[in-house]
Amino acid sequence: MTLRSLPAVGAxxxxxxxxxxxxxxxxxxxxxxxxxxxxxxSAPAATGLPGAPTPSAAPSSTDGVAPPPPPxxxxxxxxxxxxxxxxxxxxxxxxxxGAPGATQVVTAFKAAxxxxxxxxxxSVDCGPDGLGLGCSEIVATDAVTVYVFxxxxxxxxxxxxxxxxxxxxxAVVLNYLAAKTPAADRPRYExxxxxxx
Numbered sequence: 001m002t003l004r005s006l007p008a009v010g011a012x013x014x015x016x017x018x019x020x021x022x023x024x025x026x027x028x029x030x031x032x033x034x035x036x037x038x039x040x041x042s043a044p045a046a047t048g049l050p051g052a053p054t055p056s057a058a059p060s061s062t063d064g065v066a067p068p069p070p071p072x073x074x075x076x077x078x079x080x081x082x083x084x085x086x087x088x089x090x091x092x093x094x095x096x097x098g099a100p101g102a103t104q105v106v107t108a109f110k111a112a113x114x115x116x117x118x119x120x121x122x123s124v125d126c127g128p129d130g131l132g133l134g135c136s137e138i139v140a141t142d143a144v145t146v147y148v149f150x151x152x153x154x155x156x157x158x159x160x161x162x163x164x165x166x167x168x169x170x171a172v173v174l175n176y177l178a179a180k181t182p183a184a185d186r187p188r189y190e191x192x193x194x195x196x197x
């Protein structure tokens with residue numbers, strides 16, 4: 001053996017001694033808590049030699065399996081905020097072909113000199129979120145409310161429900177329930193509606 005190979009052999013002996021000291025014996029003591037020995041102090045020199053084993057980190061769990069890495073981005077913990085769901089758009093049934101629209105009826109009343117103060121399109125009340133009557137259009141005035149239904153059968157059913165407080169012509173129903181129209185003036189509104197059909 002030459003003098004040049006002595007450092008390499010010494011380094012291998014140091015690595016072997018360190019490996020033997022870290023091996024799992026029957027000893028219950030933690031090897032990391034033991035005082036460093038002379039051989040463990042010279043172990044870093046062994047890592048610089050070609051072909052020398054590199055010390056590796058010991059597994060963190062007792063079964064030899066490393067725990068999974070933490071998630072890349074952790075969401076902040078706290079109460080979940082939910083946005084209020086926007087209601088779906090109300091889709092109203094179409095009025096039948098040939099039936100006058102509610103606005104057209106109100107315009108005809110006004111042209112005939114009948115009172116129709118404060119007209120308001122309330123067609124949204126036809127849908128499921130409103131009155132749920134299944135109508136196509138509603139225009140309410142202080143004198144009378146005009147409903148247009150998608151068919152005559154639906155219009156007839158509602159007119160019967162409202163009894164003597166309504167008038168029906170085809171798919172159009174005049175409602176006087178919330179109106180301030182005197183009963184004596186109602187036939188004039190009904191005559192104008194009849195002229196439209």
